[in-house]
Amino acid sequence: MIFFTDVYKRYSNRFEALSGLSFHINKGEMAFLTGHSGAGKSTLLKLIALIERSSHGQVLVNNQNLTRLPKRKIPYYRRQIGIVFQDHNLLHDRTVFDNVALPLIIAGENHREIGRRVRASLDKVGLLGKERSLPIALSGGEQQRVGIARAVVNRPPILLADEPTGNLDPELSRDIMSLFEQFNQVGTTVFIATHDLDLINTLPHRQITLDSGRLAEQR
Amino acid sequence: MNFPKLNLANYLLRHLQVMLFSLGQLWRQPLSSMMTIIVIGIALALPAGLYVLLDNVKQVSDQWDDATQISLFLQQDVSPERATKLTSQLKQWPQITNTHYQSSNQSLEEFRQLSGLGTLLDSLPSNPLPAIIIIQPNENDLRPDAIGSLLARVEALPEVEQAQLDMEWLLRLRSINKTVERGISILGLLLSLSVLLIIGNTIRLAILSRQSEIRVIKLVGATNAFVRRPFLYTGFWYGILGGLMAWLTLTLSLSLINSPVNELAKLYSSQFTLHWLSALLLVLLPATGLVLGVLGAWISVGRHLSSIEPS
Known part of the structure; x- marks a missing residue:
């Protein structure tokens, strides 16, 4: 589902964020991306979300070669990936419902379908009663779950998450992780960047560890 | 997808x-x-x-469109018949939409009515007022240069002593x-x-x-x-x-x-x-x-x- 082949990412100041990285994640797999701050986790996720492009090497996601994807096709490519951010990236002047509905509105889904799917998605993350609230009125864990509901509402084949438990206490973090596992069980490929080793060591999924932009360890 | x-x-x-x-x-x-x-x-x-x-x-x-007209003051020796003929000739000109002839007697009559100087006029030995042809230029020829050339042409007629454009200020x-x-x-x-x-x-x-x-x-x-x-x-x-x-x-x-x-x-x-x-x-x-x-x-x-x- 996600293939990296000898991928380099150099920034203009000669700093090499990724060097010669190769790995792949199978369809329907759930995997973690770990490593110290500055090891290149964020850069790697940015390459998958096409926020940035590799300087060298090939990135293949869902059978599309991102190295050659033209700019105008990027929006349509991104609709195949649900992204969960550490700081949620919610729109604070819209209700929870409107935030979650955003990907469907962008895709031009019809009104009734949007209502049905947003409610299904909020139900899944346990926030069905909060659809009329503004994000600011929710706790950190709840905001994160709104972000997850938004990421999965259009049923993308791939779910990416960047430190989704970064600001949460251990118990909430476990809840969030089990939520990701539930999506993985219905066939979604899940790839999560995290440094919460205590938590992920208790889970049976593969870990890909980066060190200074290189693949350090896989288990 | x-x-x-x-x-x-x-x-x-x-x-x-x-x-x-x-x-x-x-x-x-x-x-x-x-x-x-x-x-x-x-x-x-x-x-x-x-x-x-x-x-x-x-x-x-x-x-005030109607006010743009040219008054032709005729020479004293032009006979009324000649003047009427000239009036109808002028009407044939493409630059002119309408003409009106006013004999010297009519001019005198008009002046008498408008001025209230009737008794004074009666004391004059002869009628001092000229006959007039009033011409109405074509609306499309109201541009200053067109009206100027029309003015020059009518003024050159031998019967005309003086041509006067009314309401030049309007133009x-x-x-x-x-x-x-x-x-x-x-x-x-x-x-x-x-x-x-x-x-x-x-x-x-x-x-x-x-x-x-x-x-x-x-x-x-x-x-x-x-x-x-x-x-x-x-x-x-x-x-x-x-x-x-x-x-x-x-x-x-x-x-x-x-x-x-x-x-x-x-x-x-x-x-x-x-x-x-x-x-x-x-x-x-x-x-x-x-x-x-x-x-x-x-x-x-x-x-x-x-x-x-x-x-």
Whole structure:
């Protein structure tokens, strides 16, 4: 589902964020991306979300070669990936419902379908009663779950998450992780960047560890 | 992967929602929105108001169209028969629509009635007044050079002692009107440009204040068209509301001018009333605003939106 082949990412100041990285994640797999701050986790996720492009090497996601994807096709490519951010990236002047509905509105889904799917998605993350609230009125864990509901509402084949438990206490973090596992069980490929080793060591999924932009360890 | 269903009703509904959303955003910042709308309103009202005044001046000067005539004073020795013949000959000229002959006796009679100097005239040994042919130039030949050449031609006739153009000042007024009209067009163009810049700048600020939101929307797969749309509708609303504001300003100003103008017309015992062009401007001003608004937003969005990418 996600293939990296000898991928380099150099920034203009000669700093090499990724060097010669190769790995792949199978369809329907759930995997973690770990490593110290500055090891290149964020850069790697940015390459998958096409926020940035590799300087060298090939990135293949869902059978599309991102190295050659033209700019105008990027929006349509991104609709195949649900992204969960550490700081949620919610729109604070819209209700929870409107935030979650955003990907469907962008895709031009019809009104009734949007209502049905947003409610299904909020139900899944346990926030069905909060659809009329503004994000600011929710706790950190709840905001994160709104972000997850938004990421999965259009049923993308791939779910990416960047430190989704970064600001949460251990118990909430476990809840969030089990939520990701539930999506993985219905066939979604899940790839999560995290440094919460205590938590992920208790889970049976593969870990890909980066060190200074290189693949350090896989288990 | 889900392909969007391209359903027209769905698409229009989406546009309607974005349109109302943009209006709602203006509503949520009433003070700054109102200031922008007023500035646009004044910029549009100014050329429109000048145009209305010019149109009224034209209307007045058109009432005096009949007054543009040439009086030919005939030589004393031209016989009435010769003069009548000349009158009908002149009527055949393409530059002349109508002619009227007035013999010296008729002139005397007219003068007697108008001047009240009847007894004095009776004491004169002979009639001192010449016979006159009054000619009405063709409306299309009222340009100063055309009328000048007509004047020269009739003056050269052997029967004519002197040709006199009445109301030369009217032609001057016409030509002043034309100059002013052009000035107003230029002013209108410049002010339209400033409306374009005002809206462009307002949209630029709106884009900057929503930068983080734009990044998020792009990350969840929004196309540039999707991101652009609410800003274009913001321009649309600014334009239309600015146009309505212009109309309101103009109507208010004209109603203030109206009563002194009527007073003035009464003093001149004229039938003149101010033409407001109200209905025409009620369509034209918002329409102009709309076009300028969307155009200004388009230019601004094109310049600033592409630089905002997720990071």
